[in-house]
Amino acid sequence: MATFETKAKGELSIFTEGIWRHHHQEQNLMLIPDGTFNVVVINHEALIDNEPVGRGVYFIPVLTRAVMISSDQPIYGLRLKIFSLHNLIQCNNIDVRQTRDVFKISIAQQLSDYVFNGTKDAEHLSECDRVLENLNYELLHKNYQVNPSLRDRVNYILDRKGNIQIQEMCREFEISRQGLHKSFKNSLGVGPKELSSIWRLNHYLWRLQHEDNFTSCAFDAGFYDQVHCIKEFQSKLGLSPRKFTYLNITSVPYIHSTIEKRFTNFYDPD
Template sequence: MKITYEEFSPSADLAPYVECYWVHSFTGESGEDSPVQRCLPLGMVEVIIHPDENISDLLTEEQWQQLPRSFFHGIYNNPVYWKIKSNARLFGIRFKPETFSTLFNVPAASLYCHFVSLETFLGREVSGLHRPLYGIKDIAAMVAHCDGFLSKRLADLELQHNYITEAADIIRHTKGNISIEEVSNSISVSMRQLQRSFKENLGTTPKGYLRIIRFRNAFSALESEHEWADITYDLGYADQAHFIREFREFAGDTPNSIIRNAENIRKKPFSFTDSIFL
């Protein structure tokens, strides 16, 4: 089976809200199952759409469960395992979680470690986003459609910049190598207020989000064949034992095992857009 993955940038006006669009394609013999895919925590909220007839299955409590054709998923803190039949694609929209509520008027906290079909979650008002994509083969047209839908939604909103946005930006730009006290001081908000607001809006604490973002950068560095000692130091882990323990918690496996088995069992279904991690 041939598996490909591509990412596409949103329009400039959507860049503060959307990290990227992506397409994950599976091409093979009719009825062929993909290798089991492991999706690692990215610290983002996503819309995932199956534009073709085949729909992926999620491993839940040791049983395979078919996913909705179009769904939201929130921030998650552990690996997710799934597979799909050949000749199918997944189309995704990756949102920055602190701005998700601006676009959809619901907090990302309601999706934490959870997924739900688009229309179950938001009703028919969101049908114009996903239904026109069913059956479309032209990826550029899919991206253009979503850009148009989300840009129109953005234009109809009264935008407000808030300290949650600032805090999340700081955590991402420091690659998670910062204390929550430093984040709190940077935005002039008490740690207690920051803790409460993160939990209410993102579903996790500032520390929880920081750990996910640090893991994401650790994985990206590991994928680029950086030395463990450098990753440990650059991202502020206490020592290599701390790095390995945190990595295993979020990846479900050790760094060595991820490297050794990545190609065989598709441990790395997603590439990483590093533009927000400067």
């Protein structure tokens, strides 16, 4: 596997799934819609969806389509739980309306020097763990208080792997559809229905790791039929499920690994 991660520790584990490192120089890093967002450290020139970017710390939003990152040098990142976006927005003056786009985060020069010097020549993930953990802390600016209602609503969808009915969710949390949608959009940049479709698609990918019957996996994940599944899959990943299964990209095993960990509560705080 060309992408490695360390599980976030301590109080960061409430907000962050993992610290990761991608070091394969010949293949792209593929980020798919998975109900998380990333902060990526690029120490040299790279390409994000074939657009050149310079050295910097980049915000990769809660994705609704696959994004490809390529560089001839290692790339480092933090993968954060979706409800943490509320904390990061508040602390860094990020406009939630921009969360559809990849953009460079402005950080203090001292922190910038610390991050780039600490990751520049690192040979192993463990060497830059502390650097990336400190970046994680600084991005949250000690705002370590979780919004409990937002977290509960997000986890309601995650626990059901995206297979939900919005009306039932509204009854569960005693909130109107409009109120639920507004709370998600204002804090996360995506609506509850959109997030549920992302995690349902992830569940489908997870099922395909254990069974090779595409139709059966689609039904198990809550799709009406295989046509519905393929259409949604292609809209978010840009190719069919069968083509994704045979995709020769080194980050694909890592994608499957993180989905399985997420659905088996590996990333929940101890």
